[in-house]
Amino acid sequence: MSDILVIKELHAGYGEGDILKGIDITLPAGRVVTIIGPNGSGKSTLLKTLAGLLLARRGDIVLKEQSLRDLSPPRRVRAGLSYVPQEYNIFRNLTVLENLKIAREFMADRKMRGGTAISDELIELFPELPGKFKARAGNLSGGQRQMLAFACALTVHPEVLMLDEPSAGLSPKYMTDIFDTVKKVNARGVSVLMVEQNAIEALRISDTCVVMANGHVRLTALANQVLEMKDLHSLYLGDAKEEAVAS
């Protein structure tokens, strides 16, 4: 299977020091890769760098054989990379419908801009949203906001969807819904790169697990192998020895 996203020797950070110290990750087309690791390991920084919000100091990001390194965040979206941040991932002062519309209005591809803001496919994935179209997005519950952010990222028909801790702060019901939705989206051909603290639930729907610690990739393994590991907890905390298991 070909790799849709290749991250090569990526360095990035704030101030003088690097937070990402040479990250190598590949996302095969149509697969779900979940990144786990302790707080401060650089997981969210990695997604911000991939989205273009943080400058890559070294290395490269290649999406479908196109380097994204020098592209602005909007151009990366047009290239097919969609990102859902962990927090502040909706425009609070806009209505739900305005959030959905704006997610596609500035796409260069006219085909992508046209049509309705929410397709039948999206309504099927997010049945709660049409009833809330006129509501101010800031008034939605945490779970509804996450669903809206998810829907906004999908309105541009991305090739790769990046999710930063989609289940953070959600009730168990919404958590199940979110992971079910990730699974459904992936089944429709969208490759998913996800950072998640809720490792067990996330790995159940993933193909590959990447463990990060201290700005490095410590382990790459098949998700079901990781789930069977007895020392999953220590792995999650970043104690695993550096070893690459073929995925």
Add this chain to the structure above:
Amino acid sequence: MLQTAFNGLVTGIIVTLPALAVTLLFGVLKFPNFAVGSMMTLAAYLVFALNVQLGWPLVISTAVVAVAFGGLLIAIDYVTFKPLRERGSITLMVASLGLGFVLENIARLAYGNTARSFAIELARPFRFLDIRMNREQMITIVVSTLAMLAMYFLLTRMPIGRAMRAVADNPALALVRGIESPRIIRWTWFIAGMLLAVGGVLIGMDRALEPPMGSSYLVAVFAAAILGGLGSPLGAFIGALVIGIVSELATLVIPPNYRIGIPLCVIALILIFRPQGLFGQPYIRK
């Protein structure tokens, strides 16, 4: 009392357009632009040049200058604010103060300190419900109301307006939603330029054209924007009306010379008790 309230309403309406410009610029660029007063002055003098010196009708002169002034502000942003954008809002605010001095003195250099007026025919005031209204006041009410309706349509119905609100709400998220912020910034300056040009002409019709004409409204403009909530267009409109009416009604109990104190008191009170203003969102550090 009714006459005073009406005069206050007109004063407030004059302030709505610059207050809206301030709030749009603050929302998207995150700094208080203290050059708006001088920008209005310069635009009013440009209209004066077309209207009085070239003999063009005032409406056409205003329309031409409004569009050109929008373009001029994009150019001013390019050379003045854009290079400082990464240095934070305080630097930009200080730059706007300097720019204000420069623009006002360009007008002074070109036309001196003599008060001037547009070439408009004098018309007899008329009375309605015991309120005396003159033609300039009616023009102010009609033009400002139409401009506000156009702004409402732009901000809520058009993609560029939605994008301006989105960038004001969350600039980082706007980027990852595919919105090119430099393009939105240019549109914001263009629209602010049009609002300030029309606002400058309305002030010039209400009073005389003189270099400090725009700056003299600065306190009222910022009081209106802060009262309504910086970044909230509806707030700017309501805030301007409240400031205008309250300032004018206050002259019934305090000497008119102290009227300037009313907006200053409003700024102080709102910053103490409700810093986000009437319609603004509480600040969240992202």
